[in-house]
Amino acid sequence: MALFSLIVVLLAERLRLVADAFQFEAWFGRYRRLMFDDQALRSPLRMAVALVLPALVVWLAQRLLTGVWFGVLHLALWIGVGLLLFAHGPLRQRFRQYLEAARRGDIQSCFNYADRLDESTAMQAASVEELGQRMGQLSAWLNYRYYAAVALYFVLLGPAMATFYCTVRAYCDHFAAQDCRRPLLGPLMKLLDWVPVRIVSLGFALSGHFSKAAPVLVPKVLDPFSDPRRMITEVALAAEEVPETAGEPLCVQPTLALLKLAKRNFILLLVVVSLLTIFGVIH
Template identity: 45%
Template sequence: MALFSLLVAILIERLKLLPQSWQLDSVLDVYSKSLFGNKQLTSDVMMVLALILPAITVQVAMWAVDGFFWGGVSLILWIGISILCFSHQKQRQLFKSYMLAACRGDSQACYHFADELDPSVPLEAISTEDLGTRVGQIVAWSNYRFYGAVALFLIILGPAGAVFYCTVRYFNDESQKLNLDFPLVIDALKILDWLPSRIFAFGYVLSGQFSHAFVCWRQYGFSISCSARDIVMQVALAAEPHTKRSSAPICIQATLALLKLGKRNFLLLLVCLSVLTIFGVVT
């Protein structure tokens, strides 16, 4: 179910068939405002409840429909939840806007869209020559957060695991966006990201320049204190194929190289999942 659900979810996401109001972050926004509110979420108990309730609901639903119509209802639920978790049109639109601004040489717009791509960390004052590389790293990190990590949780823990990760990520992003101190969220996300980020980063090792990337992965991979963001971005940069720099106002070669590397990494994940499915390790 995991492989088929992933393939359908990726297809739906690429075709942009799911409206913004039906995407998971929009659903979680309604869920948070309707049942809790920012003031209530300052309590540890309410925060824990807000984090686990969507995953529990999904898991109970999976148990309830198990075996119905020879597993057909379970498959539909797998596909539906996968589509919700993988739909992130906002990030795609921001990246498209950045590329269009870069092609027309609009440096100010490029910095604006680069900031929007990853608002959690301010974009450092770098030169336009290095902006393409910086955005490429941000794209690699976004590919992990919105696709790689979700896929790994879906494969290992099923739909409930994917929903739980997305819920923790949503509340972490909300706390940063609204400058609120939600308890437990940052630590929970660090724990959830620790192992998947290293697995995903190793995919960059296998998908890019192995020797350089493996040295970088070995340096960061076994460090408990190294953040998921650092290991994904640094290994992706080390695995990046060498590209010729252009004389354009905004160099996008590095961005495109890292984007292609991210696509190869995700294809590698799908190939591994296919092999595991064939041998019955993953259903």
């Protein structure tokens, strides 16, 4: 069920079949307005309730729908939650705007779109080449946070845990963009990223130049306090050479190269999940 649901969800997301109102950013915006306001979330208890509630609802729905109509409703729940968690139209649109601005030579717009892609960290680049490298690293990081890590939680621990990860990530990004601190978020996000970031980093090494990535990967994997973002971006950059691409601006070439690496890594993840499903490890 996990593999089938993931494939259906990724296909629907790729074909852009998910309406804007049913995408994660829209859902999270409505959820924040219905729950506690930002000031109320200074309380650890309220913060915990806001983080856990969506996952709890999904978990209860899973329990209630198990076995109903020969499992059809249970499968529908998996697919419905997956469509919600993996649909990120606004993120894809911002990436497209960055690429279009680069190809028409509008460097100032490139910097503006780059800042919009990652509101938690200003895109500080001194040159077009440096902007391209940082955008390449950012593409690897966003691919991990919005797709690879979510897929791992979705397949291995189910839609409720994937919902919990996405909720924590969304609140982290929301308050980071406002330069605000709230209880629980930082330590909890690092804890949730601890295992997936190591699996995905290993995938980057296996999908790219392993001999170049291994010296970067091994010390970071063995360090229990490694920063997840630095691990992903540095291993990805070491694993993939940035070739000279005819007709592409300098600020686009690293982005395209690391996006290709991320796609190969995701395919590797799907192959491993398929094998685990065949051998009965994942149901």
